[in-house]
Structures are given as C-alpha cells and as structure tokens.
Amino acid sequence: MSRPPLPHDFQRPVPSFTVTSTGLTDGEALPQAQVLAGDDVSPQLSWTGFPAETKSFAVTCFDPDAPTGSGWWHWVLFDIPADVTELASGVGSGDFPGLPDGAIHARNDFGTKNFGGAAPPPGHGPHRYVFTVHAVGVEKLGLDADTSPAAVGGTLGFLAVGRASIVGTYENADESAGA
Numbered sequence: 001m002s003r004p005p006l007p008h009d010f011q012r013p014v015p016s017f018t019v020t021s022t023g024l025t026d027g028e029a030l031p032q033a034q035v036l037a038g039d040d041v042s043p044q045l046s047w048t049g050f051p052a053e054t055k056s057f058a059v060t061c062f063d064p065d066a067p068t069g070s071g072w073w074h075w076v077l078f079d080i081p082a083d084v085t086e087l088a089s090g091v092g093s094g095d096f097p098g099l100p101d102g103a104i105h106a107r108n109d110f111g112t113k114n115f116g117g118a119a120p121p122p123g124h125g126p127h128r129y130v131f132t133v134h135a136v137g138v139e140k141l142g143l144d145a146d147t148s149p150a151a152v153g154g155t156l157g158f159l160a161v162g163r164a165s166i167v168g169t170y171e172n173a174d175e176s177a178g179a
Helices: 149-159
Strands: 018-020 045-048 056-063 072-081 127-136 160-170
Touching (some): 018 160, 045 127, 056 149, 149 160
Antiparallel strands (some): 056 072, 127 160
16 A cells, blocks of 8 residues: 655655654654643654765655645744754754754744644544655745745745655544634
C-alpha cells in the first residue's frame, strides 16, 4: 500500500537529504512532549547530506490532515544559518533556548510565533505531523515574523535546493476532550 501524499509532493522536486531526531521516529506516534495538551516542546532535529549550494535552512511542521481544507502549520522557522545542522529540543518553545542567531519564527496557524504541538480534533482520526528541514539557496528569505505560514511555505517551495522530512502521527481519540 502506498503512503498518502505529503505536502512537498506537490512542490518543485529537489534533492533529498537526511533528517533525524532523538525524540521522533519516522512513521510512529509523537511523544507527549510534542502534543499541545502535553509539554508542547519542539523536537530535537539534526540533518546531514544537504546540497553544497545550501545558504540557509528552514524548519516547518505541517499537519496535512487537519480538517481545514488547507492543513495546519504548527511551526515555521527560517533564516537558520547554513552552519547550523541541529536544533535542540525546545528551540521553538518557551524562551527559545539555543535558537540560532538570525533565525526567525513566523506565526503558526495558532497565531503564535513558536512551535505549537499536535492538537487534532477529538475523534477525527490519526493526523500526520510533517517536520521538514528545507535547504535554501539564499541566506535570507526576505520575509518577516508576520508573514503567513502559507506564504513562507510557498517561498520555500521556490527557493529550496533540498528537503528532508520526518513524519510523526497523533490521534486525539477522546471525543469529550477539547482542542
């Protein structure tokens, strides 16, 4: 059985590279730390094998299964310097410990400028959370923190020179729970 399409399947094809996480396993359930009603902490991510022409990175987390007609952006971080190849757990949360100089958090679909954890509607079934590291061919996207997540995603679709994703899943089976 083939996998459902990922959002990047519809963008301009670019070379892939490797992204790993000490807290996420591709295709497996998200840890409670990455759940909105849990700790709401961005995961550790590291990457290797990106194209030589990479001048910066961006990291996004997108839920293509959200019942919005356009998915749900949980994390949008861009203008990460090209010499950064790892983000520690929590970089997108709280006081942003270890956030690389110059990196910009754009607002997510919660309306905040940080990582927002998984929060599928109760009883809606499993959702996929696509954490993607985008290798970008320019040092700066020329966008700011108030740029919509869809506009950042579209810009990355044109400026990416490579892309790597790791996908976690989460389901809120409790139909009596909120958010």
